Amino acid sequence: MDLGEIGRTLAERLRDWAGDGWSEAVLQISMGAWGSVEAWTDGSDRGNGRDLLDAMHGAYPRDHPPAVYEVRLRADGAYRFTTSPDVDRLSPARRVFDPDFRCPQRPSPGMPRPAGAEPTSAPTDPAVLREVSALVAEFAERYTAITGHAPDWEPGRSEEEIAAAEARIQARLPEDLRALYRLIGRDSGETGLLGYFAHDSLDTVVEDYHYSWPGAYRGAACDEPQYRAGVVFEAVPPGRIKRVSRNDWWVSFGGNHSDQWIAVDLDPAEGGRSGQVIEHGDEVAQLIASSVTEMLTDVVTALRAGRFTRHEGDPRLEVQAAFHDVPYKNHVLLVRDVAKLDLTAEIGAEDPEAIQSCHLSDGIDVDLAVLERLDGLREVGAHRMKTVVPNVAGLPLLESLTITAEQTDLNALSGHPTLWDLTLSGLAHPVDLTPLATLPNLTRLTVNGLDIPAIDQLARLKGLRVLTLDASQLTRLLASGNRLPQLAALTISGRVLLAEAVEFLRQLRGTDVRLEEFTGSLGPSV
Template sequence: MTSGEPGFGAIARAMAEALRANAGSASGATLQLRHTGSAISCRAWNNAWANLSVDLLPIAKLLRGRPPSALEVQLAADGSYTFTARPDIATVSPGRLVFDPDFRYPGHPRPGLPRPAGTEPTGAPTDPTVLAEVTRLTSEFAELYAGIKGGPPPWASGLGEADLAAAEARIGVRLPEDLRALYLVADGDMRESGLLGPYCHESLGRLVHNYLDGEPGSCGWDDDPDDDGVVFETPPFGHVKRLSRNDWWVTFGTDLAGNFLLVDLDPAERGRAGQVLEYGRDIYGPPRYVAPSITAMLTDVVEALRAGKYESRYGATVAAETGLREEPRSFDEGISDAADLPATVAGLAGPELVQQVYLNDLGDVDLAVFEPLTSLRSLSVNRAGAVTPAIRGLEALESVQIHASRVELAALAGHPVLWDLQLADSPAPLDLTVLRTLPNLTRLSLEGSAVPDWGPVCALPALRVLKLDMAQVRALLGSGHPLPRLAALFVSGRTTLPEMNALRLAFGEHDAAGTVTELSGALT
């Protein structure tokens, strides 16, 4: 049997030979590869071993120069094998099918957000009042710096108004007036003088590159359908829009340690245009609020130097003692083995700031105990006994994940904003009828749980992402109910490419068969 793209015969045989060399001939075995064009990852198993080691070098040589693809060989004990390949490099164990690549969860906007007032690149000169203030602050910093270090700060030369106008025309955004003024003074501070405290601003050219690299704007975390997806709010609440990314967030600075500064041109109701946020390697969760403006950052640094609150460090840096890196209360909280859960919740510091809770290793629990946490958006219950998810009083809650021996699902009824529900490994049969009362239920995960009736799942009007194990998928397909129109389907555990190809067709992607290559052969 052969179909699809020619030229895979040698690759299929090399995969079968590599598999037999490691799996032996006592039982059947499977080898799956993800070839991205520049790298190869693999997963191999047989009836005796969950993971087999395979020599990929001969296969890699044959794949060199070929386009990305997912490839699989199933080898029988008699040496016969079947081969499947398709260009969807994500379709391997565990299974991942994305039918709508434009789909996003709430708070994860695609590019094209409305333009805020005042962000049009007009080419007008920098506001003279703002320029005068930034010039005053940077001049005072330079004077204080020279008194500490014995020479001027090592800034790059300043730019002209024409340079700013040209850059803004390229990115389609007018920068905040104090950032424009900063570039007129110095086109970058990459030797870290300390002008912006623990941060330095990058060159204007780098700003343009960052903005235009990929989607316009900044950030873009957890935007994939299999990411957690819940967007948490930046404290102080009401200053920053609760979004994973924004066209009007412009990255301009860094701490040279994997963290970055941006100016926010599209603030929330209590914020102000030009406020400064931080994101990056050390910022887990929402962007961190740094300052109301670049001018405010400059003021904090100059006032600290003026008061003698600084450290002269090795190299060019003068480290002012400012509050620019003060950490707010963490947005998440872990609770384990709590003897008195209500007292533990009542004793949390800053309960109004808690947005995510991990509850571990308890017996029976009613989730109404978390009602004092008025900003709670994500709740994960792990290894519990019986769980009663009475969450009507948790009005901000968007995501509930429960791993328990029994779940009283009736308590979920009517929650208005819950869009993510994960019920893993529930041995007691789940009556999912109540899910029809959740108007925004977008993602549902039922892996390993007992589901006697698939009708309620198929009837969910807002359902777009479904996570199941393969036995559940087979039961869903055999239920006779019309299948939900999904943006993505995830299948846990071992899956094969032929199985995933069949699921593509079952869920409505009728052109999928044309992209599949199949062939068979035998080893002597």
């Protein structure tokens, strides 16, 4: 299907979806990594729900190169179909200028391999193999006595097979994990050998390692766009696991099939240990055990003490191993309806070591100095407030701040050493951005919808890499002669037509932005 055929098909589908009572309808489809389908008319608002997706299903090839499509259709059947591969998304319009840029604590592939992790031809350490063999044998004996049958394990792998897998990931696995694979190729029956987790085959280890980017990541996908990537929180317990969103040298080797994975960490933080086992399915990673051997020991110890559950007909043992009792500290504090609460008392009741993110909502006047007891905060949000005083000097680790209020004074932010992400919205007064020039690490800024008289102040933010504006603000910025060449990504909020987005990009970068256009007519609606 060529572009002209795609445009006509989309125009036909758009007319069928739009119904009656309009003079122009618009359809926008983004086909990049973060696709979207949006449509509206100048008549009644039909919304952009499931009916729109159903209406457009199959109208364009899913394997077409990344691009955005737009159809503008008149009621008389005339349409204009435009497409561009140089705009990442529309409504809001987005463009990544520097795909290699990464927000803080979100490293790209290519992290140096830690010393001692080089693959070698040496066989598995015999002493470690003996220790792991004894633990596995005892588990198998106790499992058989409890269930009446031997555990369903795949045969172990040879030294050559393990070495071949290591060559593909370019790292030597910890000796105890190698020993586990020598004995058991895969815990296909999820028997409980590693508690609630089970280890995968070596083939799966290699496949998972190279999925998307090398290594493992936690939370959202490791290639999350610059305009969405949030703060990376400190892992639990602190100081053991590096505070990064992904690591080339986290090697996943199993999980519990509930979006929780375990990995051996070959690149620990200063207080950690190479070969430690981490769980990385949640936004905050946590340490499971100092080694695979420790996990096996905990499981066998639990079986000896009778700390297990078995359900009739289920071959698995639910073993209450010690590593399942690692305390998880909820890192997010949500305080709703602030206007009706004693905020000082609410904050005072919290464990300051556990909270890394705090969001307040529905208040009148709030001074963020009230949060100073929670001095480990990295993210703060104040939503639907009348006045916010952003006194955050007492939050030395703060990285991200969101203020949605009628009034605020940015002077209170002056000089904050770690703040890199700032979102302002709802302000009912003109905004002076001058204080933001004192923030040494300000990297991402969202100010769409605000009255910023001196919009050229944005040019003074030399470290700014990711920016969200509305079309009116961007028009004024360009008229001031500023192009912000350092930007890695730009979002233009609201409904933006493709021709407008292309013109903005042409002015910003002074280079050609591709745009193809087709016109046609469907004829009057029958």
